[in-house]
Amino acid sequence: MRTHDVVVVGAGLAGMRAAIAAHEAGVDVALVTKLHPVRSHSGAAQGGINAALGNETEDSTDNHTFDTVKGADYIGDQDAIEILCQRAPLEIYQLEHWGAVFSRQEDSGKIAQRPFGGAGFPRTCYAADLTGLVILHTLYTVCVKYDIPTYEEWFVTDLVTDDDGHAVGVVAYDMIHGTIETIGAKAVVMATGGAGRVYRPSTNAHASTGDAMGMALRKGVPLKDMEFMQFHPTTLAANGVLVTEGARGEGGYLLNKDGDRFMTKYAPNKLELASRDVVSRAEATEIMEGRGIDGCVMLDLRHLGRDRIMERLPQIRELAIAFAGTDPIVEPIPIRPGAHYHMGGVHVDNWGAAPHMPGLFAAGECSCVSVHGANRLGGNSLLEAVVFGARAGEASAAYVQEHSAAPKVPSNAAADTQARIENLLSRDKGIRQFEIRDELAGVMQEKVGVYRSGPVLGEAKRTVTELRERFQSVVVDDKGKTFNTDLIHTLETGFLLDLADCMVTGAIARTESRGAHSRTDFTERDDENWMKHTLSYLDDGEVRLDYSEVAMTKYEPQVRSY
């Protein structure tokens, strides 16, 4: 059996940052990813990463903390947000020292910063509109330099626990060689990214199927705040591809079919740079009330001029031309809100450690610390991935140094998975995974979207339950061992169904409107009853909810307006 001190599942920003931190702390760490590290979806992040460097105007970590607390609609843990914002400048400098190609100020040569939604100051560091790609590549080059062992195209199917319920490794399917193997470890860091593929349209990659959440949930680890899914205000109508918030940060307008800048009604101060939940609701309202064009509103960048678009937003132009047939230099881009970022995730503490399972850590979008609360600010996700990725790496290394005994990995772990998969492959008749996925994504979009209500959420719950039953007779077309993507999609679909159930169940219970969770039957925020995190467990296939406290330091809840 292969073993390492620490196994990190997922090799995007959080996973690679964790692996680098663990390596630097002197433990034997390996990355396992179902893709190649540079294929990870962190690379699709465009607009930037926040840190109060104060390069453009004076700024402070306190300002950053307050903006994040407010953006989260007061349900983020304030102690965790303070950690996030205080470590932010250090992580940016670290990335720069490792070679990240940040865009620079004209005269000083310092890192340039642009305004972003929900932020009081220009605080978002960027590399044109390729910030995620540049940081992903930077971290990968460091992994190459450190020669960190990486299991590429190994799909992790299960989290392995010992008799005491401690995390002691993973089981994975080596897609190229067609084998199923156990990788033992003294600590496991989960960093597999979001579950955006529960929805359609979604800005997320096909691979964003929330695997870590699904695996943890099945091992009794609770997921936190699953009802909070962020809908990004600017996604392309054709396929849900992201158009960065940086487009509005650079000065882009949102227009309805009458050519009005409708954000003057909804957020008179911050306009297009209100927080994402506010802008998405405004767009949804405009479209519902008949002031959209073919289910879209318009993002107008023309007044920025060709040079600024080519310098700051080159990828946006390329994507708009490729997928919408629209050149933003000459015409506005039709856009609409689309599922983008999941605030919920594996319940972990400020060090990324899961309180319910010793040895398990999680970081990045698959985790919930929580720093984003009910609504994440643009530019805070890459930041969270590197800050809490680093912390989870450091904490897992420290855990390993304290628990140096060899992990007691059950000898039958891989065989159990193998048997389960063989059983699945032996089925000849049934429903294919894509039919279930399509229906699931459709119902989540329609009934668990920007606006929600009790009765409609109830319908969604029934459909999800029925889909989970139908999934019991799923059939896999491909019976082969090598690169069996049909099998992988089927296993992913299983995770998506469980996660969707947690999202819907949490949304039904939360009878208030907060951040991205907006109920038409409970339109107000209810701090008295709902200033708490939702925890979802899976008991015998049924979702059970529990709640936990929100950590407060010095920021009293206020009315939230932009």
Added chain:
Amino acid sequence: MPATTFRIFRYQPDSGETESYHQDFQLEHGEKTTLLDAILRIQNEQDGTVAVRYSCRSAICGSCACKANGKTVLACMMQVEHVKTDSGQEIVQVDPIGNFTPIKDLVVDMTPFWDKFKAVKPFLIPDGPAPEKERLVPKAAMEKIAKESKCILCAACYSECNSLAADPEFVGPAAFAWGYRFAADERDGQRKNRAKLYSGEHGVWDCTRCMFCNERCPKGVDPRDAIEKLGSIAFQEKVTSDKGARHAKAFLISLRTGGKLNEILIAPYTDPIGAPFNAPLALRMAQKGKLPKSPLTHRVKDRDQVKKLIKNVKETI
């Protein structure tokens, strides 16, 4: 709604078949359907065994490069109808990227690509310790490597590379684009060592300058330009002992002195030891009239013009 025949490369070692073949799939699809969406629909609706790498479907993860009617494209970025109009063909044939060994259908063994990427030392090696905050870098200096920083490692260039087709050990366009990205990074302290590392056998001078990498790169990285810039860096750093560098230098000397190329002199300058062994080739060339009659060819009249041209070129590098 258009209907298209997709002729997909199949290789299914699990089924015991050792030979590859092409299989036709018919699909009705929307006007703007991308090649990737078409392949995924085939995978879902007709044959779940079709294997393809993909993820972001927004031209940034670099997974889904393949050949569509002979040209390497990102499947997610290319519309089916565009493949048909570009190629003038009604059938869309989909093949794995070139210069690789297939593993299953469109999935190839990328190991050589990643090994060569790692071989160019693709990480920053600065001189001295880092400052407390960020290093200050002029905007223009950072923009010098902006184009190469956009490389998504999709291997479209590698697929199209003619030097690789002739020499599988050639390092290849993407890796050199990354090499340039670090060699030209002001913050890196290894410019000269990188120039040495990237010269030599299978190195930058082995590029045939066919320009296909520039032509087919979906992200506008222009790897050939990066290779050329690495050549310039080699000269600036006086790393010129490589045959390729000597060959380039011989061109320049020949132009300066005679105003045009003198191949009889170029060969010995490029490779003083090896040149005599090429005498039989030279003889055959002479017989076919491919060589000037005398090594002392007459000089062009207006050599000042030539010198001006050389000066102009130098200033633009």
